[in-house]
Amino acid sequence: xxxxxxxxxxxxxxxxxxxxxxxxxxxxxxxxxxxxxxxxxxxxxxxxxxxxxxxxxxxxxxxxxxxxxxxxxxxxxxxxxxxxxxxxxxxxxxxxxxxxxxxxxxxxxxxxxxxxxxxxxxxxxxxxxxxxxxxxxxxxxxxxxxxxxxxxxxxxxxxxxxxxxxxxxxxxxxxxxxxxxxxxxxxxxxxxxxxxxxxxxxxxxxxxxxxxxxxxxxxxxxxxxxxxxxxxxxxxxxxxxxxxxxxxxxxxxxxxxxxxxxxxxxxxxxxxxxxxxxxxxxxxxxxxxxxxxxxxxxxxxxxxxxxxxxxxxxxxxxxxxxxxxxxxxxxxxxxxxxxxxxxxxxxxxxxxxxxxxxxxxxxxxxxxxxxxxxxxxxxxxxxxxxxxxxxxxxxxxxxxxxxxxxxxxxxxx
Amino acid sequence: xxxxxxxxxxxxxxxxxxxxxxxxxxxxxxxxxxxxxxxxxxxxxxxxxxxxxxxxxxxxxxxxxxxxxxxxxxxxxxxxxxxxxxxxxxxxxxxxxxxxxxxxxxxxxxxxxxxxxxxxxxxxxxxxxxxxxxxxxxxxxxxxxxxxxxxxxxxxxxxxxxxxxxxxxxxxxxxxxxxxxxxxxxxxxxxxxxxxxxxxxxxxxxxxxxxxxxxxxxxxxxxxxxxxxxxxxxxxxxxxxxxxxxxxxxxxxxxxxxxxxxxxxxxxxxxxxxxxxxxxxxxxxxxxxxxxxxxxxxxxxxxxxxxxxxxxxxxxxxxxxxxxxxxxxxxxxxxxxxxxxxxxxxxxxxxxxxxxxxxxxxx
Numbered sequence: 001x002x003x004x005x006x007x008x009x010x011x012x013x014x015x016x017x018x019x020x021x022x023x024x025x026x027x028x029x030x031x032x033x034x035x036x037x038x039x040x041x042x043x044x045x046x047x048x049x050x051x052x053x054x055x056x057x058x059x060x061x062x063x064x065x066x067x068x069x070x071x072x073x074x075x076x077x078x079x080x081x082x083x084x085x086x087x088x089x090x091x092x093x094x095x096x097x098x099x100x101x102x103x104x105x106x107x108x109x110x111x112x113x114x115x116x117x118x119x120x121x122x123x124x125x126x127x128x129x130x131x132x133x134x135x136x137x138x139x140x141x142x143x144x145x146x147x148x149x150x151x152x153x154x155x156x157x158x159x160x161x162x163x164x165x166x167x168x169x170x171x172x173x174x175x176x177x178x179x180x181x182x183x184x185x186x187x188x189x190x191x192x193x194x195x196x197x198x199x200x201x202x203x204x205x206x207x208x209x210x211x212x213x214x215x216x217x218x219x220x221x222x223x224x225x226x227x228x229x230x231x232x233x234x235x236x237x238x239x240x241x242x243x244x245x246x247x248x249x250x251x252x253x254x255x256x257x258x259x260x261x262x263x264x265x266x267x268x269x270x271x272x273x274x275x276x277x278x279x280x281x282x283x284x285x286x287x288x289x290x291x292x293x294x295x296x297x298x299x300x301x302x303x304x305x306x307x308x309x310x311x312x313x314x315x316x317x318x319x320x321x322x323x324x325x326x327x328x329x330x331x332x333x334x335x336x337x338x339x340x341x342x343x344x345x346x347x348x349x350x351x352x353x354x355x356x357x358x359x360x361x362x363x364x365x366x367x368x369x370x371x372x373x374x375x376x377x378x379x380x381x382x383x384x385x386x387x388x389x390x391x392x393x394x395x396x397x398x399x400x401x402x403x404x405x406x407x408x409x410x411x412x413x
Numbered sequence: 414x415x416x417x418x419x420x421x422x423x424x425x426x427x428x429x430x431x432x433x434x435x436x437x438x439x440x441x442x443x444x445x446x447x448x449x450x451x452x453x454x455x456x457x458x459x460x461x462x463x464x465x466x467x468x469x470x471x472x473x474x475x476x477x478x479x480x481x482x483x484x485x486x487x488x489x490x491x492x493x494x495x496x497x498x499x500x501x502x503x504x505x506x507x508x509x510x511x512x513x514x515x516x517x518x519x520x521x522x523x524x525x526x527x528x529x530x531x532x533x534x535x536x537x538x539x540x541x542x543x544x545x546x547x548x549x550x551x552x553x554x555x556x557x558x559x560x561x562x563x564x565x566x567x568x569x570x571x572x573x574x575x576x577x578x579x580x581x582x583x584x585x586x587x588x589x590x591x592x593x594x595x596x597x598x599x600x601x602x603x604x605x606x607x608x609x610x611x612x613x614x615x616x617x618x619x620x621x622x623x624x625x626x627x628x629x630x631x632x633x634x635x636x637x638x639x640x641x642x643x644x645x646x647x648x649x650x651x652x653x654x655x656x657x658x659x660x661x662x663x664x665x666x667x668x669x670x671x672x673x674x675x676x677x678x679x680x681x682x683x684x685x686x687x688x689x690x691x692x693x694x695x696x697x698x699x700x701x702x703x704x705x706x707x708x709x710x711x712x713x714x715x716x717x718x719x720x721x722x723x724x725x726x727x728x729x730x731x732x733x734x735x736x737x738x739x740x741x742x743x744x745x746x747x748x749x750x751x752x753x754x755x756x757x758x759x760x761x762x763x764x765x766x767x768x769x770x771x772x773x774x775x776x
Contacts, residue, residue, distance in 0.1 A: 085690060
C-alpha cells in the first residue's frame with residue numbers, strides 16, 4: 001500500500017510539472033520573436049548533415065548565411081527539419097515551420113515541392129522556396145519561389161581539371177589517346193543529370209580532344225552500394241576517370257581501389273579517396289539565402305525564380321588535390337573560371353558539340369501546359385545553348401540532349 | 414537443495430490481477446517513461462519541464478497542431494483495427510505496411526485515370542473500394558499459402574511489404590511518373606482528394622465508424638467468435654466443425670481490406686499523391702497500438718492518439734528547442750518501451766529467491 005501511495009504521489013508531481021511546463025513555455029516565445037533584428041527562417045531537408053553531401057551542403061550554407069547577415073545586423077534563427085522525402089510529412093513540416101513564425105521556408109529537394117505547394121496558399125505572408133524544382137515560379141501564388149544555380153559552370157571546370165589529367169596521362173604515354181575514357185555515375189536519366197555530365201564532358205574535351213565518356217545510371221539519388229557497383233562496372237569497362245552525380249563517396253573510393261582518378265559533386269571527397277579524388281564542385285547556397293532572407297526582412301519580396309553562377313559566387317570549387325592533378329591545372333582553372341565569369345566562355349557553346357552529327361540550332365525549354373512536354377522558351381541563341389537561364393527562362397535545368405561522344409550504358413527513369 | 418540452485422529471481426505468470434492494480438502499473442510505467450525522458454533532456458542540457466511543455470503545446474496547443482496530430486492518429490488507428498482480428502486469431506500479420514501500400518496503389522489508379530471521367534463522390538467511393546480490394550488481395554496471398562501449405566505467415570507477410578514498395582518505386586519512375594525523370598507521380602486532381610471535415614480529411618470519420626464495426630464484429634458476430642476460438646486453439650475449432658483455413662483467409666481478407674482503406678485515406682486525404690513510403694512505418698507502429706490496447710478497439714483510439722501526440726510533439730520539440738532530430742525518436746522509444754514493459758509486469762511477476770520455496774510448494 002505504501003508503494004501505491006508513493007507511485008500516486010509521483011504521478012501527481014509529474015502532472016503538476018507538466019501543467020507548469022505547458023503554461024510556462026508560452027510567455028517566453030513572443031519575447032524572442034519580437035526581439036529587434038531577428039527573423040526566423042525554415043529549412044526542410046531530404047536528409048541530414050550526416051550525408052556529407054547534398055543536405056550537408058545546405059546546412060553549411062545556413063551557417064555562412066547567418067554569419068553574413070549578422071554582419072548586417074540581421075539575426076537569423078534557423079529552424080531545420082530533417083529526413084523528409086515527399087508527401088504529407090513534407091506538408092506537415094512546412095505547416096509547422098510557418099506556424100512557428102518562419103518568414104521564409106526553404107525546401108531543399110526536388111520532390112518536396114508538390115507538398116510544399118499545398119501549404120503555401122494558407123500562409124500568404126510566408127515565402128516558400130522549392131529549391132531545384134520549377135513548379136513554384138510559374139504558379140499563381142506570389143509567395144512561392146524556385147531557386148537553383150548554374151552548376152553546369154562548376155561541372156565544366158571540374159571537367160577541365162579531369163581533361164587536363166587525362167591529356168597529361170596521354171602525353172606521358174600512360175594511356176593511348178583513345179583510352180581517355182571517363183566513366184560517369186548518374187542518378188537518373190533526367191535533365192539535371194544530363195545537363196551536368198554534358199557540361200563536364202565538354203569541359204574535359206576542351207583540353208583533351210580525344211576524350212569519350214560512358215554513363216551508367218543507378219536509378220537512385222543516394223544508394224552507396226549501387227553507386228559503388230556502377231563505378232566498378234565503369235572501371236571494368238576501361239574508364240580511367242570517374243565522376244558522379246549522386247550523393248555518396250563510394251564512386252570516389254571505388255575509383256581509388258581501381259587505381260583511377262575521380263572528380264566529385266557537392267562535397268570535398270579528398271578525405272575519402274586522397275589518391276583518386278582531384279576536385280569537386282558544389283553549389284554555394286549562401287548568397288541565395290542571404291538575398292531571400294534580407295529581402296523579406298526589409299519587407300519586400302524576392303523574385304519568383306533565382307539562378308546565379310560563378311560570377312556571383314554561387315558556384316564553388318573544393319580544394320584542388322595538388323598531389324595528383326596535372327601540372328598547370330590551377331592556372332588553367334582560374335583562366336576558365338575568369339572566362340565564364342566574363343561571359344566570354346559559354347558552357348554549351350553549340351560549336352563544341354553535335355547531336356547525331358548535327359549542330360543544334362533550336363531547343364524548347366519550358367512546359368507551361370502541364371503535360372511534361374516543353375512548349376515554350378527558346379534556349380538556343382547567339383551560338384550557345386542557354387541552360388538555367390534566368391531571368392528569361394528558368395533556373396531548373398532543361399538540357400536533355402544526347403550529344404555525340406557520350407555513350408549511355410543504360411537508362412533509369 | 415532446491416533453494417541453492419534457484420536463481421536470484423524467476424518469472425511467474427500472474428493468475429489474476431485486479432483492474433485497479435493493472436491500471437496502477439500502467440500509470441506507473443507512464444510516469445517512469447516521463448522521468449527517464451526527463452533525464453535524457455537533463456543530459457542534453459535542456460529543461461525537462463519546458464521540453465514536455467513543448468511536446469504538449471506542439472501537439473495540442475493550436476488548432477493546426479491538433480489537426481496534424483489527428484491526421485497522424487488516423488492511419489495508426491485504422492491499421493491497428495485492421496490487424497486486431499488477425500492477432501486475435503494468432504495470425505501474425507506484420508504485412509499491414511504492404512497492404513496499406515497496395516490499397517494506395519489501387520486508389521491512385523482511379524485517381525490518375527478517372528479524375529475527369531467520374532463525378533467526385535463516385536470517384537472517391539470507387540477509389541475506396543479499389544483500395545480495399547487491392548489491400549485484401551495483398552493479404553490474401555500469404556493467407557492462402559498459410560491455409561493451404563502452412564507457410565510461416567510472419568515472414569511471408571513481411572516480405573510482401575518489400576515487394577509492393579518496390580512496385581510503387583517502379584510506378585513512380587515508370588508508367589505513372591509525371592515529368593520524365595522526376596520520379597514523382599503528379600498530385601491528384603481535387604476531385605480525387607478526400608474532403609475535409611473540421612479541417613482534417615474525413616478519414617477520421619471513417620476510422621471511427623470502423624472502430625465501432627470492429628468492436629461489434631469481434632464481440633457479437635459469429636465470425637468474431639470463430640476468430641477467438643481459432644486463436645485459443647485450432648484443434649478446438651476443428652473439433653467444433655469450423656474450417657480453420659476458411660476463417661484464416663476470411664479474416665485476412667478483412668484485415669487487408671481495412672489496411673487498404675487506410676492506404677486510400679493516406680494517399681487521397683493526406684499526401685494527395687502516391688510515393689513509396691506512403692505507409693511510412695504505420696503498419697509496424699500499429700502493431701504496438703493493437704497490443705497496448707489489448708486488441709480493444711476503443712482503447713486503440715486512446716493509444717493511437719497518444720502516440721500521435723508523442724510523434725507530433727516530439728517533432729515540434731525539435732523545431733522550438735533545437736534538440737537533435739533523433740531525440741524525438743528516443744523519447745517515443747522510451748514511452749513505447751515502458752508501456753510495453755508494463756504489460757509484461759501485468760502478466761508476469763518477479764519471484765525472488767527467498768520466497769521461491771514457498772512458491773514451489775504452492776505449485
